[in-house]
Amino acid sequence: EMAPEERAFQQKIDADVKIEPKDWMPEGYRKTLIRQISQHAHSEIVGQLPEGNWITRAPTLERKAILLAKVQDEAGHGLYLYCAAETLGISRDQMTEQLLSGKAKYSSIFNYPTLTWADIGAIGWLVDGAAIMNQVPLQRCSYGPYARAMIRICKEESFHQRQGYDIMMKLCRGTPEQKEMAQDALDRWWRPALMMFGPPDDQSVHSAQSMAWKIKLNSNDELRQKFVDQTVPQAEYLGLKIPDPDLKWNEARGHYDFGELDWSEFYEVIKGNGPCNRERMEARRKAWEDGAWFREGLMAHARKKEARRMA
């Protein structure tokens, strides 16, 4: 029942041939990519806010310089991802409108507050760690511009993860109060970080089709398990305790077992009812409105230049 062009398209995907912007693609493939890439871009942009909150309060000049660089990298990631999405026939303005109207999502994780400096460590370690786990396979996804954008993004994310772990190490080797701050940050960020991978596979509406199209290379639960397995020894090395009484090594499976997550919290957060959703959207709306004069100026300049060229 598949049309011939669709069959040829699927054969390319199955043979690991990249799809490029001008190639024929099913509308569903285009739409799914626009949804995922734009939501990914919005996550990078909104993701600047919780960490930006600590730039003025970083404990040393060196930490401040590192954090500034990291937050700027996130802006850069957002920009390449918007460009990748634009190759699919949507404009940056349309994507921004979808974010501000609530039609397009951004990662649930950025709706939690950064209460102490240790949260900056925990975000680098856990949130960027989870992002890398999800994004390394996306370097091999079927859409060329998205796969290529992921290569540089993953290199930078590795630096971010390392800087976060370094903050955690410093706190854990510090005073008892500093170690307690690190533990408190882990306690608050652990479950939200695991939820970043998306709902359990049996509730993930897009996974089957996205995996057939190689827009996703692994399921949500697969990546979540890999992340737990990788992170538990890192917590042990820090001397911190993962806040999950059900966490234990399962010899037979060769993986850690871990407790059920509260998925009702996840669904509330993605509906807009997380602790910081309103604040995050207000910040984005204000940035968009405050930038209107600049966008208009750029357009006026472009029109003038074009008129001069035509004269």
Ligand code: ACO
């Ligand atoms: N936060 C917000 N929304 C989410 C999350 C999350 N952590 N996980 C899933 N959702 C949404 C999906 O977007 C989808 O809603 P939609 O139909 O309105 O788009 C719904 O929940 C159902 O989930 P799935 O069917 O599992 O969705 P999908 O196949 O898109 O998988 C995933 C979700 C894994 C996040 C995927 O989109 C992906 O890999 N995206 C690229 C990576 C990314 O966006 N990372 C951003 C955070 S990390 C960072 O880079 C800073």
